[in-house]
Amino acid sequence: MVLLSAPRWLRSRLTDRFWRVQEVLKYARHFRGRKNRCYKLAVRSVRRAFVKSTKARREKKRFLRALWITRIEAASLEHGLKYPAFISNLIKSQVELNRKMIADLAIYEPKTFKSLAALAQRRRQEGFLAALGDGKEPEGIFSRIVHHY
Amino acid sequence: VAKTSLTSPPWPEVKLPDPVEEAKHHAEVVRKVNAMIAAGHYGRLFAVVHFASKQWKITSEDLIMMDNVLEAECGDRIRMEKVLLVGADDFTLIGRPLLGKELVRVEATVIEKTESWPKINMRFRRRHNYQRKKIIVHPQTVLRINTIEIFPSL
Numbered sequence: 001m002v003l004l005s006a007p008r009w010l011r012s013r014l015t016d017r018f019w020r021v022q023e024v025l026k027y028a029r030h031f032r033g034r035k036n037r038c039y040k041l042a043v044r045s046v047r048r049a050f051v052k053s054t055k056a057r058r059e060k061k062r063f064l065r066a067l068w069i070t071r072i073e074a075a076s077l078e079h080g081l082k083y084p085a086f087i088s089n090l091i092k093s094q095v096e097l098n099r100k101m102i103a104d105l106a107i108y109e110p111k112t113f114k115s116l117a118a119l120a121q122r123r124r125q126e127g128f129l130a131a132l133g134d135g136k137e138p139e140g141i142f143s144r145i146v147h148h149y
Numbered sequence: 150v151a152k153t154s155l156t157s158p159p160w161p162e163v164k165l166p167d168p169v170e171e172a173k174h175h176a177e178v179v180r181k182v183n184a185m186i187a188a189g190h191y192g193r194l195f196a197v198v199h200f201a202s203k204q205w206k207i208t209s210e211d212l213i214m215m216d217n218v219l220e221a222e223c224g225d226r227i228r229m230e231k232v233l234l235v236g237a238d239d240f241t242l243i244g245r246p247l248l249g250k251e252l253v254r255v256e257a258t259v260i261e262k263t264e265s266w267p268k269i270n271m272r273f274r275r276r277h278n279y280q281r282k283k284i285i286v287h288p289q290t291v292l293r294i295n296t297i298e299i300f301p302s303l
Contacts, residue, residue, distance in 0.1 A: 047280065050271035096246035097233060101197050101204045105234075108206075109195070112234070112241045119243070125163040132158065 068099040075106035079117035081124075089120035092127070179303050182240045187301040191237035194297045196255055199231040199247075207255070211294040219290045221259050227292070229255040235299055242299070254298045261291035 021039050027049065028035055028042040035041040073083035090097070095116070097105075106113045150156075185191065195208045201215040221227060232253045235242045242248060270283040 047271065047273055050269050050282070051273045054270050054272070094245040095233075095243060096199075097197060098204050101206060101233075104206050105197075109236060109241075111238075112236050115241055116243070125165060128158070128160050128163050129165065 065099060068103040071103040071106060072099060075103075075113055076117055076120075079114060079121075081117055081121060085124055086117065086120045089123040089127070090116065093119055093123045095119070182242075183301045183303045185240065186299055186303075191239065194235060194237050194299065196232055196236075196253065196297050197234040198229045198255055199233055200229055204233065207294045207297070209294055209296050212260075213257070213292045213294065215290050215292070216265065216287055217290065218262070218288045219259060219292075223259050223262060225259050226295070227257045227259065229257060235297070242303075249302075251302050252300060254296070254300075256295045256297075257292045258295055259290060260293050263289050263291070265289050 024046055025036075025039065025042050027046045030036070031042070031045055033041075035045040069083065072086065076083055076086040087099075090102075097116075102113070102116070105116070193208055195206060197204055197206050200213075201217055203215070205213055207213065219227075230250055232248045232255060233244050233246060235248060235253050242252070264286045265288075267284045267286050270285055271280065273280045
């Protein structure tokens with residue numbers, strides 16, 4: 001005869017509880033205190049650790065960029081230029097190095113960084129001269145200098 | 150006329166050097182660098198290359214790992230074309246923004262194509278019974294830079 005439903009003494013019991021617990025505890029083994037041993041505390045800590053690492057991956061980019069900018073500022077001040085002047089004049093001279101590269105060059109290739117600083121300085125001076133223009137007053141406009149004829 | 154705060158610009162007055170003299174000086178420098186390159190008086194060359202949407206500072210015998218797939222088999226030689234800067238001990242060639250292809254040649258070989266270690270993405274909102282866990286494995290490629298060569302065509 002065919003039994004259509006399972007008898008009551010046949011239960012489905014959890015047999016791999018150990019491994020399910022170990023899956024979580026393996027990420028908590030280097031934590032401090034009871035949260036590296038006790039599952040209930042470890043679950044909370046591991047969850048927070050994962051969430052923090054997810055968010056940190058996005059902040060790492062911001063943090064590293066700020067670090068590069070600080071390093072470039074320090075290096076360019078050694079050559080007598082401030083960071084905004086340096087970066088803006090490099091961009092105006094069509095040099096498309098990003099901040100990571102310029103920071104690496106400032107650390108490992110000082111002579112190259114010096115030449116980049118000189119390039120930026122020269123472009124800055126050319127910009128100043130271009131801004132002054134001819135030095136003549138524009139036509140048809142009253143100026144402070146009133147001519148008495 | 151009396152001097153006010155606006156008579157002269159806030160930056161110190163600059164004088165550029167004489168353009169004729171400057172042109173002579175520039176030609177001299179270019180000639181010297183060309184001679185050095187032609188004679189081979191440089192040690193190790195480094196280059197800044199734009200590859201896989203990132204900039205890398207590379208020398209020969211360098212290993213590079215990128216977080217994406219390259220459509221080349223393992224062992225293929227690759228030439229990197231977007232070179233931004235090439236330098237040696239005594240001279241640097243700065244591209245505006247790129248250097249010419251007949252000036253620099255950067256060769257690399259694809260060594261390895263693997264996957265990254267499994268990274269865990271977790272989102273959790275407290276008191277709202279909301280948590281999502283995702284394991285991300287993305288492909289990586291490892292390249293070895295074989296040579297960087299420059300040719301005296303300045």
